Each structure stands twice: as C-alpha cells, then as structure tokens.
Amino acid sequence: MGKKLVVTALVILMAVSLTGCFDAREIGDYAYISMVGIDEGVTDELRLTFHIPEFQVSGSGSDSGGGGNSNEKEKAEKEVITLDAPSLLSGVSILNNSVPKILNFMHMKAIIISEKMAKSGKAGKVVTGLMKYRQVRGTTNIIVCRGTAEEFIKAFHPYQGGLITDSIEELVTRAEYTGFITNSTFMDMYDRIKSATSQFLAIYGSVNDGKNLKESRSGEESDPESRESGEPEEEKPVSQNEGYGSGDKGRFRIPGDYLAGETPVKGGPDIELFGSAVFDGDKMVGTLTGFETQMVRIAIGRLNRAAFTIQDPLSPDLYIPIEVKEFGTPKVSIDLSGQRPMINMELKLEGDITSIPSRIEYEDEEKNRILEQAFEEFIKTGLERTFKKGQELKTDVFDLGQVAIKQFLTIPEWEKYKWKEKVLDAELNVKVDFIVRRTGKTTSNKPAK
Amino acid sequence: MLKEGRFGYKEAISLIVISITSKVFFTSASLVSRLVGTAGWYMTLVSAAVAALFFAFLYLLLKRFPGKNIMEINDIVLGKFAGSLLSLVLCAFLMIIASIDMREFTEVLKVFVLPESPPSFIMVIFIISVISLAFAGLETLVRYSKFLVYLLGAGCIFVILLSIPDFRVYRLFPLLGNGLGKTIINSALRCSFYGEAALVGIMAASLQGTNEIKRIGFYSIFISGLMTSLCLLSFGMVFPYSTAQELVSPMFAMAANVHLGGFLQHMEPIFVFLWNFGSFIEVSALFYSAIMIYCHVFRISDKRPVILPMGTLLFCLNLFPKGIQDVFSAYVQTMRTWGWVIYFLPPVIVLIIAVIRKKKGAQRNG
C-alpha cells in the first residue's frame, strides 16, 4: 500500500512537471526583428519590410563589420526581407516558413511608415491595431519616412559597426539635445490618435544621399534652387523679421529649417531623422521642419538644450551662434470665455554665446540687451509661425489641449466643448524672456587694432 | 494545521495589506477607469472610508465577544443551524473570490508573460504553492507575508518611481471624472475591494486582544488605501482615460513602458516576479480562511486532509469562466460591486441581533 502511494505521487509529479516548458524557447531560436516597415502593397494589402540583424559579438568584430561597401551590401541583402501580406500577423506567419528562426518582435525598436500610407490614413489604423499584440511594446518608436519604407530600411546601417538597435536608440535620444525630432512612441500614437486632447507628431525620416551638398552656388538664385524638387512650400524660411534670409543675400537659413532628406550633408550614415509628420486623427496632414519641431518642443517644455544661430543685429552680415542651456516650461494661460480662445504663453530662456565673429562687444550691458532682444524676437516669431502652420494644418501642435482641459470639471463637458475645432481660431500671444548667462571663455571682445 | 498559533499585529497587517493591494495589479484598475474616468485615485479613498465604517461594525461585534472568531459568534448569536449556514455562505463566497482572483491572475499572466502555456499548467503550479502554504499553517502564512511586505512595497514604489518621466499631470484632469454623483456611488459600491479586512474576523482567535483587532483593521485599510490610491494615481498620469479603460492590466503596461536609457527598459518580468508573491499570499489567505470556516462548521480539528480536496475544488472553480472577457466583465465586476453584501453585511446583522438578544461573550483575559 505504501509503495503504491509513493509511486502514484511520483507519477503525478512527473506528469505535471515534464509537460512543462511550454514557453521555454532557446534564446538562439528566435530571430529578433529590429525594424518593421509598412508600405502599400502591390500584390496585397501591405508591403512589410523586416530588418533582422545578424548578431556579432560587440568586442570582437574583427572579420566583418567595418568592411567595405560590398560587405555591407551583402549584409543588407541578408538582413532585410520584404513581402506582401494582408496583415502583420499573416506576414509573420508566412515568413516563418522560410526563415529557420522564429520571428519575434520583442526587441523591435522602430516602426517605419511610408508617407503615402500615412497620408491615406491606413497606416494609422493598421498600426494602432497592433496595440493588442503582446510583443509590440509601447516604447517602440514610430518613424514616418519619405519615399518607401523599404528603401529607408535598406539604407539604415549601424554606424561604425555595432548593433542597429543601439543606433536607433541613440538617434532618438539625441532629440533631447537638439530638438529637431520628437520622441514619438507607439504609446503616444495610440493615445493621441484616440484622444480629444492632443494630436500626434511622428518622427520624420528619409534617405539622404548627399545630393544636397551642392558644390557651387549656381548664381545668386534664391533658395528654391538648393532644394530638391517637389517639396512643400513651407520650406522657404518665412519669417517676418528682416535679415532672415530669403532672396539673394539669403544663404542664411534658420538653422534646422529642413525636412529630412534635405540637409546638405554628404557622407556618414545614409539616413537621417529630421522634422516631424503631423497627424490629425489617423491621417497625416503635413510636415514640420526641424526648426518648427524645435519650437514645438519649446512650447511643450520638453527641450533641454539647443543651438541656434541668429543674425548679428548690429552687423547683419555675420551671425552669432547662441547655445540655449535652459528652457523653462512655458507658462500658458488660456482664456476660454470669449468666442475665440486667447492663449498667453510666457517663456524664460537662458543661454550662452559661443562666438561673436563680428567682434562687437556684446558682453557690454547695452549691447547685451540688444542681443537678447534680437533672440527673443527670433524665438517669438518662430513660435508664432509654427502655431499658424499648425492651425493651417488643422491641428493643435502645441498640445494646448492639455492646458485647456484643466478648466473643465468632468469628462462629458470636455468632450462637448470640442477643443480640436476651437483651437483653429485661437490667438496666440507669446512673450519670451532671454538672459545671457555666460559668454564662453572670454569676457570681452576688443576690436582688432 | 492542528491548532492555530498566535501572531502579532505586524504580521496580520502585512497579510491583509498584501491581500488587498495585490488586486490593483490586475483588471480592477481599468474597470475603475471605465466607470469613473480620471477620478479613480480618490474614489478608492472613499471606498476605503466606507470599508472602514463597515469594519467598525465588525470590530464592535468582535469586541462584544472577546477572543472568539466570527464563526463562533455566529453560532452563539444565531444558534447552531443558522450560524453554520451563514458561515458556510461566507466560506463558499471566499472560495469563489479566491478562484476568481486566481483566474484573473492566470489570464493576465497568459497575456503578458507566458502566452503559450495552457492555463491549467499555470493553475496547477499556483495550486501547489497555495496548498503548501496552507499545509504549513496560518502562522507560516502570516510570517511569509511579514517577510515579504517590505520587498513588495518597495517594488511597487520602484515601479512608480521609474515611471515618473512619463507622468503628465494633465491626464488627471478633468478632476471629477464622469461626474461627482457617479463617482460617489461607484466608490461606495466598490468598497468590497477592501473586503479582505473581514478576514480579521475569521482569524480573531489567533490575535491578541480586541485592541489589536482595532489596530490591525484600521491600519491595514488605511495603508492599503494609500497604496492603491498611489498606484491608481500614477497610472492615471501615465495613461489618459481613453486608453486606460481599454488595457487588460494597466500596471503591467506601466511597467512595460519604463524606458530610462538603454539599460532600464523592458523591466516588467522583474515586477511580475514580485506581483506573483502578492497573488500567492492573497489567494492562500482566502483559501485558508475558507478552510478554517469549513473545519469549524463541521468540527474537524485536523485541517490537513481537508486541504487537498478543497484545493481540487478550487481548481475546478477556476475553470468555469470561458475566457478573459467573462472574467473581466461579468465576474470581477459583479464581485466588486456586490461583494460587500457578504463581506460586511452579515457582521452588521449579527451585531444587531446580538444586541437585541443581549448576548455577550465572557470577559476573558486576552
């Protein structure tokens, strides 16, 4: 009797435990996708592009990596897979039959959507539908790219060896310091597309093949020449201030006033992320340049530091680079009583002057004031310009809904008010206060004798 | 266990706090969001206050009969048959709640952590741990919870701290959520979230005097109210109300969204680890209380042979709901809204009857 009991107990224990390991998969059994691109498919609904990096040991990248172009091209061929499928899940299951490892989104860093898909509104629906999918995390970045996602992914190589996921991570984190892109994640997209409060800005990226770096200035043509053809009009630096380059003198552009793919850069990585794509609901309605994205980030208080260059107010030929080290959160007050919402924004900035080519002594009390005022104008104009552009695109780019909602007591009231429509008539008053804190290594600037 | 030992108030408080707070990690939070929108975090404080009010009745009842637990009081006041019936109702209810909590846990685990394991596998492991804790006795259970309470509390706060970069205060507005009236009614109904405080009544024989009971009950409701409110506040600030009501488990999602640099990301398995402990303790507490009631009613002094069949019963109860939709909308919602009837009303009724019939317990030097 005793033996029977013991044997029974052991059998039950073995039966339970040895059926286990349902979820246990060897770590090498998975193929970890690092990027997914979504395009419009030709033979089917969607064209999906997967980037599956081949892992190398980070330390001993002796043989491959850092090789010539051919090596990279071969790698690109092997790592990037494109297929047409009706949905993401089916695409994955079809692909699982040809790739010996199980495809897996656990370490996916970015979802790339082509501009055409975004503009048609389909991308919004497809991507937000991924919310249910357990493997897609809320922290995945969303990038809208000019052209097709396939090209973008093919051109995206990790910089100087290393892992591509690191590169993506780094690029997006850089946003904190330069401000030229937003840090848009999947969670953001999901929240904002569905909410009544704010709208979604995605990272805008593109392949940059270095053609923008013109060798010679073909005449004194204005800027339209130096741009690639077929760009939206907003690229022209539209600024009310004089001296801000348009027309002949205008080699000077507001720094960062480009979209991705237009920066005059040659060499280095083939892709770049610059500017943002603006969504209204599911559809992409327009783009913001890098400069405008900076303004957006200033307005919502999410910019740590940035570098600007303004025209020297006393010597309009030359330019003064100013590094702003601290952006305070703007104090926004919204007055909803009248017909149109009145928005007052106050902003405090602090910064350093990094160089003064004109050797005018801006460290001096008076001239300091002039410089500060010039910069304040610069920022103010930029903010107003960006806001107007947002209104034209029928969006609230400054996330002012988040401030307005505080004046309502219950959710039904807020949803009845329909902020998204009211904001299109709103009027924005900006006040900027800039203080020069430090002037670099030198404290005064004597003229050359 | 042959006889229950005695334990002090710190252990009892940790047991009840863990039992109550573990529930916030699962679907409750999104249900709350659905009902009251952004007002979840202070609604739960109102619930705690209502629960404390009910607990005061329970305390008065226990004070009237010092040193006895609630089954014995039922017997004394209502007579053998009616008292046993009432106790058995509570026993059945506790088993159902235990099974619902376990099922909820299994479903959430299947969604987030172990998607391919069959639920029975997860449940078998769960039941084995619950049974081993039940075998070891009530004393061991409370010691275990005392051991872990600081770790779990620190883990919870750690998650909240790590999510601070994602906090946006505007998501808490509009403040009154779906309207003040709705908020108050819902919060009053949901006081059964704190129903585990009624477990104090079942364990009263092992505590050390009615002063202790007062301390234990009110402190545990207070502390768990604070913790729950903190958790609801933090994920109210991470997810806007439109998203929060859709998520299966907002706390898991919040932990999954932690992204501080290249290293501190994808952290949620660690928190799963900690939350598992909380769930084990909670279900074990409910299960063990049910067994205590059962053994008292049928006058069984050795609990150990009863544990295994009750464990099998729990497992079978788990298999009732069809899927996560069922669990989510029907079971959990019903239990939360009406659970207080069985947790809190019987002591009130018994107290009234005891006063009417002038029954009192002998004074005993505790």
Add this chain to the structure above:
Amino acid sequence: MLKFLKKLFVYEEPSSSDIEMGYEFLEGLEESMEWGEKYGAGKGLKNDLKEQKDNKKDRSGQDEQAGSECRADMNDRESKHPKILIPKPAGKATVRKSRKQKGNSKAEKTETRDSGKEDYEEHSRKVSKSLTENLDYLRKVFHVPKNQDVVIREFNVAHKIPACVVFIDGMVETTIITQFTLPQLMDINPFRGFEGGCALDFIEKNVLPVHQVERMSNFREIIPEILSGLTIILIDGCDECLAMESRGFETRTISAPVTETVVHGSQEGFTENMRTNITLVRRIIKNENLVTEFITVSKANNGRAALLYIEGLTNPRIVKEVKRRIESINVKYISGSGMLEQLIEDKSFMIFPQVISTERPDRVASFLMDGKAVLICEGTPFALAMPITFFDLYHTSEESNVRWQYGTFMRLVRLIGMLLAALLPGMYTALILFHQEMIPTSLLSSIVVSRAAVPFPTIVELLLMEFSFELIREGGIRVPGVTGNTLGIIGALILGQAAVQAGLVSPILIIIVAVSGLGSFAIPNYSLSLGIRIIRFFLIFFGCIGGFYGISAGVTILFAMALSMKSFGVPFFTPVAPYASHNTDTIIRAPIYEQKYKPDYLNAGDENQMGDEPRGWKAEVKQEEQ
C-alpha cells in the same frame, strides 16, 4: 514519504508533539519581561530544582543502601552550589518500570527511556568487601590478561591492608599515581591515627593529596570511569572505592579554527578533548552560574556530552528539553557532535539546520550569554548550540569585533552573496528561456553569438557546469594541503575556460556558475551553505518549467517549509518573521552600546544586558557639560 502522504489523506487525532516554548509574540519589553518571569527563570527554576532533588533522593533510596549518606551529601552540595558537577555515572536515567512499581506519579519530569538498561543490569554489582572478588570481577570484565591496556597494581596500604590501583595505561597521568598516590598510601606514617575498619574514609580525608576524588560503590559507575581515564583505588575491607581524577592523555594542541576563520578575533578553536573545550569556554565566561552537566549519549562507547548553560539566565525549559532528548537516544555509537545533532533536531526533513555547530569558543560564549544551551561532545571539535534562528547561522563573530559600519557592510555583502548563490542560476535560466525581452539588446546579441556554438540546450549546459563545479569542490576537499582549496576555484575556472574553447559551454555560463559558487563560499556556516547549494538546484528546476513565475512558486514552497520550522520551540526566522523586539542586529548592526536587550525569543531571565548608558564615560561628559 509514506508518512507524508498519510498526513495528506488520513485524518488523525490531534496530538501535540512539539515542544512549545510558549512563545508569545510580545513586542514590548515590559510584557516580555513579565512573560519571562512567569514562565522562565524565577518561578519555574525553583520547581525544577526541587524536582531534581526529589528525584535523586528517591533513586538513591531505591538503589543503594550503603553510601547513602555520601549521596545525600553530594545532593546537598549540588543543590546549594551548582558548580561543575562531578560526572554522573552512566545510565542515570529514570527507569520507567521502576517508577510504575513505586506508583510514583511524577512521571512527567523525566520521561526518559533508559539508555543503558542492559549495561545497567549487567554491571550492576556492588563493590564487595573482599579485594580478590573485586579484582576477579574486574579482570573478567576487562578481559585481562588478554587486554594489556588495563593495569592492576596491587600494594599494601600502610604495610598492612591489601589494596590496588586500577587504571588504563596511556590515559592517566602517571605522576599522580607515582608521586601522589602510591607513596602516601604505602607509607605508614600518615596512618598513625587510624583506628581500623574501612580505611577509605580516613584515606580520603587525611592521606590522599589528590585534588578530586569521588566515592563509588557500584561497578556500573566504576567501569566507565576507568575507561575515561580515572584511577580506581580498591581497598580490602571496604565496599566502596575511590575514583581519582588522573586524566592525562595526549590531545591535539589548541590551534586556529579550521572552518571559521576571522581576521579580527581570537584564534583559538576547539579540540577533540571535552575537558579542554569546556575550559576554553570557562576562560571567557568566568561566571559562577555557568553550569556543566555531563550526559552519556551512547552506551557502546560511553560517549559523553557536556551540557553548558547559565543558571538563572537560560530558560530552564530549553535545558529540560535538551536533556530529555539526549537521554532518550538509544543508539549504540555516536562518533561526535555531527551525529548527535541529527539525533536531537526537530525535523530532519528540513533543509536548514536547527542546531548550530561552531568551532570557536568565543561564539559559544556569546551564545551562552544570550541564553542558549550548548552541548560539547567528545570526539569532534564542534560545539552545538540550541535553539537557533536563521540569523545565528548568518552572523559571524567577526562582525561584533569590528566597528558597526564595517560589520554592516560585511553583512550586506554576505546577504547579496547568499541571494546570488541561491537565485542566480535559476534566474538566468528563466531569463534565457522565457523572458528574452528583458535582456538589453546588446547583451542579448553577445549571448546569442556565444550560444550559437554550443550544442546543448541551456538547461543541460547549466546542469553540466553546476555538477562539474560541485565535483571540483568535493574533490578539492580530498586533495591534501594548501593545494586543496586553490584547486577548487582555479581548477573550476580553468576547466571552464577549456570547456568554452572546446565549444561545450558558453562563457556567460561560466561566469554565472562561478559567481554563484563564490556566493556560496561567502556563507559562514557550513550546513547552511550546503543547504543553499541544494536549494539552488531546486530553483533551477522551477525556473526551467515556469520562468519567473516558476521561481516565485518555488520560493513560496521553500518559504512555506522554512517558515514553519521551529528549532526547539523557537520559530526559525525570529526576530523578523514573528516579530520580536530585538537589537538592531539582524542585517544592519548598530553600535555595541546600543544593543541593550537580550534576544526576546528565548524568554531568558534578566532582560537588560546593559544599563541605560553603557558608556559611562559619555555620561560623565554629559554631566560636565550640564
């Protein structure tokens, strides 16, 4: 196993078989002191003493007629001045049958089974007045002349009375016999005042200059004494004999303890000789209340154990329980403290030890002052202390010898080491198999690349390396000398390196296994470290079947077992799990002068260990400032 399953399915009447210390979870110091007075020292003590006295009186009345005055005298001495007791003869346990015969209802006191019942009857023979009869009997018992270790030296006392000395060669210090016994006895001068009759009394009081003698009259007491190294003097015409303390055998010199080394503390460790060990303890605790009781634990080899405790401080219920357990052991041969530990512990199934064995007298001294009871056994240089908690296994004496910051730091490091030793391989398995999303991507790529060359699945690889490591540790113990220890770690690393190069395991795994091995080296108590090593395998299994969920289930089951454990009535994780007021001494160690209270859970008498301001010089300074 069968018992376990019976417990699951069969209903049984409740019976309390555990000792209950009556430990109530009292948080206040005053309540605890009250409790200690009620059940601890004070009231209970007097009762126990009285019982013991009654016991002895009864037994002496039953068994021995002659020499009863002697016995009564000794009883008085014992009850008035409880110093080191003269070793009790073997088989002094109460015989249940005789109790029943007497109809004595005080059976609750010492319900012990007679351990040496057969020997009892066998050698139960009184010394006769005739010397030749006694000598014949002794020669028969000791198989003389086959057995050439026993020396029987016959001589005449005062040139007239035949007498002899019996001892075992090599176990006695011969100077005592040659210079301090035989000359005095053989000389006629000291015997001038002797009238006649039994010379023993006269000799004991007037002639023999030996420092410690005892009179015995029954061979069942005499023979073990001879075997222990005492010398017996038998005199013709007396029906008692004198047993002289003359032990002088070779023992190992006191050296540094082998298993527990410290940097900043004393470097003396126990040896195999019980007397030396007790002396080492007495040198530290020079307190008149330190009591040593000798108990025989095994009858075939007359193994003895000494039970030390501080009268008035140690809860007498502990002492009673320990004695009860030892006296009821019915084993033929006990080699030392290891076997004794296994025979008296509460639950053998538990993975943690319930009795601590230590090699250092300073630790024993601190245990005694805390209120624990200590057993020192012959044959092994380890002393057993009980009851213990988990934190006793975790602390070393080093931490009290250094300043509190360093002590705290050491303890934290040890805690991390312990957690790593138990959890790290399990968590690694869970991470690699179930939760790949948690690994940062760069680490992930390294792991994938390094595992690509390995032909085994993760779990096989891990178990392979774990077993090799355990094998190396085991083998390293056998290699003599210093190379043994170095072989352990270096060998493991070299083996690991070779395995990596051969493509059998991945380098990350070597690190994991090595770190968890190092963690287990950090655990000060040998039994605990073995326990943790076993737990590690348990957790690897759970991690493999369920990931982090499985590990949490495994930890729960483990804790369910460990927390229900009691060591002599004290729950194992006191003072954390059942809360008891304690010094800030579990993990973070407060400075010495702030550790005012004795451990509450022992319910010892005299709670306050220090006055209000233990550093008197600080109090003076304060007064001056005022």
